[in-house]
Amino acid sequence: MTTAPRTRLSSDERRSQLLDLGVRLFATRSLSEISIDLLAETAGISRGLLYHYFGGLAGFQEAVVRRAAADLITRTAPPVEGDAVERLLVSMRGYVDFVDENYEGYLSLVTGARSGNESLRAIYDEARRTLTDRLFESDTDHLLEDTPAMRLLVHGWSALAEEMVLGWKARGGVTRDELVELITGALPALAGAVPSGG
């Protein structure tokens, strides 16, 4: 447990390198496919190494998901410039690209979060909360009145966005740009339908 890492990399660097490998695998594999065998085969990560840095496979998967969630939040950060809808458009382009590039992993995260896995659900819920809270915080144009009704609707919009990207990946039907515009346009349309002060 206290054996020193074998390379000259610091412990943090080595851990981070392993995570990078995990996140790359996560792009094209579901979480359940990220097994000890797969890690050993494709990335040369052994059971002992996983145990040393992450306490085991489950800890490694959780760390990978946590990193993927952090990446998602970074990738969807709205720019400082522009009006609310322009900034949302950039943010949603980042969201669609992220899901597109990490489809298998993202799908398994959504799935894992909805199923009984409590630690995955917590990471997923926190990421979602961060994304929706940010909408209210960065809403300098007062697109969204901060009421319980609007909070409920924005959470609904977030589920709509997820459903639409996953549906688009599975069945297509529109171009990427059309998808981004549909998701982006949905938010002000929904906000406009809330009775004022409601």
Add this chain to the structure above:
Amino acid sequence: MTTAPRTRLSSDERRSQLLDLGVRLFATRSLSEISIDLLAETAGISRGLLYHYFGGLAGFQEAVVRRAAADLITRTAPPVEGDAVERLLVSMRGYVDFVDENYEGYLSLVTGARSGNESLRAIYDEARRTLTDRLFESDTDHLLEDTPAMRLLVHGWSALAEEMVLGWKARGGVTRDELVELITGALPALAGAVPSGG
């Protein structure tokens, strides 16, 4: 396997009676809580009876979910009279009431559908598809142009509705009537935001 039912009820009636009991339990329990022991304790349903009529517990749970999905479709049937939004309002009131009355079971169905359980997922997907298809079929006011973009958006709206009802059950924030109006108003608002012919 071929033993006759002990009462004078026909085989179909007896099966249907067992399902009724299951659906009542489903209202206040998650699927995973519907065990052989619980069934025996609360409804006098034995392992042998389950095996005889449903091939076992999993078959019984699946039949319960199938009945619950059929109930949901019936409960949300829009009336014949009224314009599109009025009919949708009645339908959504039925939806909110159904989820409210069957919260534990519904939540476990959503959860089970998203997790790896293929047969639950199939029932859930079919129910959702029926509900969204019906929106297009009953759209005599041409609220929804039948394009790939609109189909994608209506599926998104369906996810929004589910998220909002479950969020409302978990956290409240608005009255039942406000919730029904928010979900109902969301659909024409979203439809109006789709570029025509897009």
